[in-house]
Amino acid sequence: MAKDKVVLAYSGGLDTSVILRWLVNKGYEVICFVGDLGQNDDLEAIKKKAMSAGASKVYIKDLKSEFVTDFIFPAMQCNALYEGRYLLGTSLARPLLAKAQMEIAKKEGAKYVSHGATGKGNDQVRFELAYYALDPKIKVIAPWKDKDFLAQFKGRSDLIAYARKYGIPVKATTAKPYSEDENLMHISHEAGILEDPGFKPPEHVFSRTASIEKAPSKETVLELIFKDGIPVKLVDKTSKVMKTRPLDIFLYLNKVGSINGIGRVDMVENRYVGIKSRGVYETPGATILWAAHRDLEGIAMDKEVMHIRDSLMPKFAEIVYNGFWFSPEMDFLMNAFKKSQEAIDGKVTVSLLKGNVMITGRESFTPLYNQKLSSMDEEGGFNATDSRGFINVNAIRLKAHNIAMKGRIPFDALKKKSGKNANK
């Protein structure tokens, strides 16, 4: 009888290597899937490791362009920011990985998918909700929520012992005393020594951004051109470099952001599973892009649309963070948010210096911002005396409220009053 196939999201690390072998030992045929999101790994080495650990096949998929165009840029269009600070670098990667993994499962006719995310974090939720949303019949093997697996592997030493037993190479170097997740959007650092929220992350934790101290003292000036809220061109005014392909634009932003020490965030956030968690993030390029896009909206977006959208953005970010990228509520919000971007066309000038993203000017390609209208000196279609009526009408309600509150009947008098009424 043919073995059941399982497609495993494989990273090449200790955990997923052990899981791979454990699944093989359980009698599954294990097909590994490695998504290339720009995490700077040696993908060929990972492939070899997977095969040596018992995989029947390894798929390596380059998802970098899709990540930028279908996940990062839409999130930037929507100003997505979780709890005021987190740009969702990991949250956005998960549904893309899950989607690519499910495509392989479909192609291979596999009934099972598996992942190595822990049982207390967000990623397990993001992976599994995406799996189920894409195919309600898929079966998920999540070892870190499996009683047997948990009983067998109580700590890192158990994993190492198991790996050694099955000839899986274990890096000689000691692991970092915290965990990381990396892709072309960001790198996150959490857990371990960073769990103490009062502990300042030592400088060596940061791998993608220069410190403020080491960042150059000369600014980098960029021009970003947007069409419908999506960057379509980047010009480095300093170096004269120009980029127009989405991935190129984003990688260039990363590069200049890194150099200039941009995009570090240290915060305590709320996981979907109800736990608070401290995260340290480096997100250089997206930090610049987010700021530039938001600025352009200032000049190009209607006020009421912006204010309604702003009240919905936290929900949008929550949906992404919690792992509901493929969901009807996401479709619902996205349809509105995309509509709001129809005229977000223009150019933003950004200066990068010592960790700062400074917007120094912007131009809208639609004439929503009317300099004449906003001028206080000239009359540009706006009759100042109209403001009188505007204020007076807005004041009616406030006047009535003032009178009402002053005229409130004390409870005892009220009882009498209603008593009287009752006897009418």
Added chain:
Amino acid sequence: MAKDKVVLAYSGGLDTSVILRWLVNKGYEVICFVGDLGQNDDLEAIKKKAMSAGASKVYIKDLKSEFVTDFIFPAMQCNALYEGRYLLGTSLARPLLAKAQMEIAKKEGAKYVSHGATGKGNDQVRFELAYYALDPKIKVIAPWKDKDFLAQFKGRSDLIAYARKYGIPVKATTAKPYSEDENLMHISHEAGILEDPGFKPPEHVFSRTASIEKAPSKETVLELIFKDGIPVKLVDKTSKVMKTRPLDIFLYLNKVGSINGIGRVDMVENRYVGIKSRGVYETPGATILWAAHRDLEGIAMDKEVMHIRDSLMPKFAEIVYNGFWFSPEMDFLMNAFKKSQEAIDGKVTVSLLKGNVMITGRESFTPLYNQKLSSMDEEGGFNATDSRGFINVNAIRLKAHNIAMKGRIPFDALKKKSGKNANK
């Protein structure tokens, strides 16, 4: 017959000096009110100028402490931020000025109040809505919306001529080619040469913050202690300075913020009256405070409360910006927001460097953040297998949606179906 009294919000500038005289010439007794919000003016000189221009009396009121405790700190508690960036430095000052002005009107038995805000801006709305909310019977004289006044004063030269005619001193120095509003929270620069949204403000525009270039290369480290979301102590770890009085805390934040180049914002915003306007702001102290408070919430605030509050914050900021500080909707939101701050008690460590406000650690005085719980390594009351049920239950809806969408009946088949039903 006694003249009608009018209480004028007086700044000492050309506009309100001309308005003062114009009101006197109209036959009013003009009582000037100068609110001291820390705008660094020579208040005695302003008083003299008012008397010489025809005022019957001048009230100078020190509102600095009240501004901090009753307006700035509550706004910080609520994370108020208009259109993602503006900390509302002018918006918060207006209702306080209006309130103090109305108290004088009441004391003096004046039926009229007046102000010098233009007819196309936000301040006219903020002043007048506050006046009306506090006393529905008050009569407002707003010269910049008065047809006669507008006909008489078409430009700055008319104002100067009028001032000279009545012996009102006009500053020899040419006015700045843009307008400013200053108080202890911020200074704003707008209009004039800044109206072109693509024009980069020259460095000389900035008066309250050092440029990134000139800011020191050594960080300033602060500890901020909060009780119920309000700062109750500040310790400068570098200089060992400690502050506990609200005004002192805020002024010290301003000082170190200024030195370190913190709090510049350049944006296009939406005025209440429907016009877009470019504003350049410097808000050093509040920028630090806002960031520290938001960070503390990360560790000390319940997730659901935070997410609902975040969705309401844009409305809160809009209410403040539009001038509805004294309104039932403000009371409504404030009651909830204050409740959310009940356990926002803790300490935040902030590093200031080259324009950056970096949070490097925080401690909550309530144990909402549970390091054990959030640890991925240890079991701290959280059973990883519970996540399985959590995810499965959350997936039910997504699975059903997937099935429903796949099972959608095309319109023609639907017609048949409903036709069949109709004939049942």
Added chain:
Amino acid sequence: MAKDKVVLAYSGGLDTSVILRWLVNKGYEVICFVGDLGQNDDLEAIKKKAMSAGASKVYIKDLKSEFVTDFIFPAMQCNALYEGRYLLGTSLARPLLAKAQMEIAKKEGAKYVSHGATGKGNDQVRFELAYYALDPKIKVIAPWKDKDFLAQFKGRSDLIAYARKYGIPVKATTAKPYSEDENLMHISHEAGILEDPGFKPPEHVFSRTASIEKAPSKETVLELIFKDGIPVKLVDKTSKVMKTRPLDIFLYLNKVGSINGIGRVDMVENRYVGIKSRGVYETPGATILWAAHRDLEGIAMDKEVMHIRDSLMPKFAEIVYNGFWFSPEMDFLMNAFKKSQEAIDGKVTVSLLKGNVMITGRESFTPLYNQKLSSMDEEGGFNATDSRGFINVNAIRLKAHNIAMKGRIPFDALKKKSGKNANK
């Protein structure tokens, strides 16, 4: 020199007839526009009256089908309900009238449009905002906000005298002691004797619905078939009548609603201009449709989508009520709301009896409602033990909150604590 053309929204009533003549006397060429929204007027008589009062031309446009398909049905799709009760019968008609009027203005090359709405109501806002949104250059003549007109016409008797002077027929019958607005969606009654909010409207006020007492004692049973939230077929199970054209469906709903005493509402509502106003409405057909559509959503709409949509519906209704039908914020919301309707396909059985709209059953044409899943007796893909994890994970936050609140440090202890910290 050719006269300036003005297109007047003409009703045939006293007010707009006087306005017509007044405009002619002012030197305008007046083109009348009568929109047929099913208001049961004698349109030919209105045309004659307009011509005799001085109109150069009269356009009568049948807007009934467009009203149903482009305004009423979309509003029903969105569950639009203002302040919990008002189905927006007048609000929805105004933008359509304004649009048709503006099309005539464009065709005729008229620079002016005019309407007879009062200066304290909502309709003036709805008309004028629609005019301006459709053509920013249009000039609006609103006599009831015109100082000269207001000075000339202080009451009904002035209008009558003016009409008589110019040979405009004035109905012999005394006007009703309240005002009405009628179209195929509803009839509203307000003002006059109805202004006292405690005064019970006498039965003769109601013209479109039978009283509960007079409604038949036998129920009418309907089946309504929806596609994407839009009714596509109606079957009267009692009479065997079937309707499939939108206007036919709606008019039939009106008919059976009227007979069965459905759709009366008596409420005090908030006008956009800040005034409270008592309105009495009769909206038979839309009341049935609203209830049936809402019910179908119960079975066919995703939970999260519904809950987000429900939180936005009041804003949607406010936008319609306030006259912002043609606005970017409407486009924003509508895009999301329409998306939510993609699978609202199904059949609802409705019983009408003595004022009640009772839903007695429904069927979804998509399988989102899964009887097996919801059954408590059978296992249908739902593992009851999953609920344990679901609840436990949801409880984590609540437990932490309980502990945090119990562990709150009193202010004095806090001071000591922070003092201690400060001295570290």
Added chain:
Amino acid sequence: MAKDKVVLAYSGGLDTSVILRWLVNKGYEVICFVGDLGQNDDLEAIKKKAMSAGASKVYIKDLKSEFVTDFIFPAMQCNALYEGRYLLGTSLARPLLAKAQMEIAKKEGAKYVSHGATGKGNDQVRFELAYYALDPKIKVIAPWKDKDFLAQFKGRSDLIAYARKYGIPVKATTAKPYSEDENLMHISHEAGILEDPGFKPPEHVFSRTASIEKAPSKETVLELIFKDGIPVKLVDKTSKVMKTRPLDIFLYLNKVGSINGIGRVDMVENRYVGIKSRGVYETPGATILWAAHRDLEGIAMDKEVMHIRDSLMPKFAEIVYNGFWFSPEMDFLMNAFKKSQEAIDGKVTVSLLKGNVMITGRESFTPLYNQKLSSMDEEGGFNATDSRGFINVNAIRLKAHNIAMKGRIPFDALKKKSGKNANK
């Protein structure tokens, strides 16, 4: 060794009687708790049954008054309505039962609580979240999510067999082919034959309300007096009965509601656990109260407060429905909602007839509704010409949007433009 104590929420039905015995057989000391919420049971008989089934003690607590004052009335103040129709009769009862049960657990020193709610419904969540929120250390035994229990009891026949084995009386009458939950607020009917959403509930299902057909043909007229949104007096104008105690008011509303056929709802709703479920409800008194309170708000509540509150109400109802009554997010919203009720003082006249709750008049004890102001005929502090400015200012944004959209640059031209810019 002393047995572990468990406090069981006991109903006297088959399920909880079996659970009781099962717990005893497991070695627990079982203390039964029966909450009297007006469910019309023979409480003494239930007590006896519990003792005979093995309980060591039975607590019967009269919670009726507390249910009305602390749960029903606050929910009515907040206009709570789940998914547009469900008045939350069961949802509101659960946290009160859990609270009373936990008080007994504390008094008895019991470490365990238990309930008989199924593993696929909402009630398990409501009970358990309340338990955990009130005491994070409590241990919950939920047999219907317990693998052993589920294995032992696969259907009703297993329960009956077990009951017979242990001498627990089983009602001879066959159970209803659907399940019910009853308290003084409502009775719900669901599951079983009602699971088919297209199946019309037969008349015998309804036990608390007369059918429309059998309801009297003569109206009942009530006056309801509210203070801060809470009913403080009820006068039956027909029978001259007057009630002022909360429980009396509510029970009287139930009585007249029942007679007049008021409060039936048949809907498909979304359970918290992601399943859709059909519910049939009878909620006579609360239906009247909800309508009267909402009406009074129309005249007594500020517009902006109402509109913000209305957008939050669905969230409020969701919180209640999902079982988060004791939660920080509930405290957050409740604080705002209560504030909004400060001047909801007045009298509402309600006519009940044939299933209809008709409001025929209302009076506010605060003067927020100003008849003069709203009059169209008189000038009451409202200057109609102010509306001109109001509209013009509101139109600015729409005009700008129109111009912007017309002026949108096609993508190709945009590329050229940005290309040009890039070469500057």
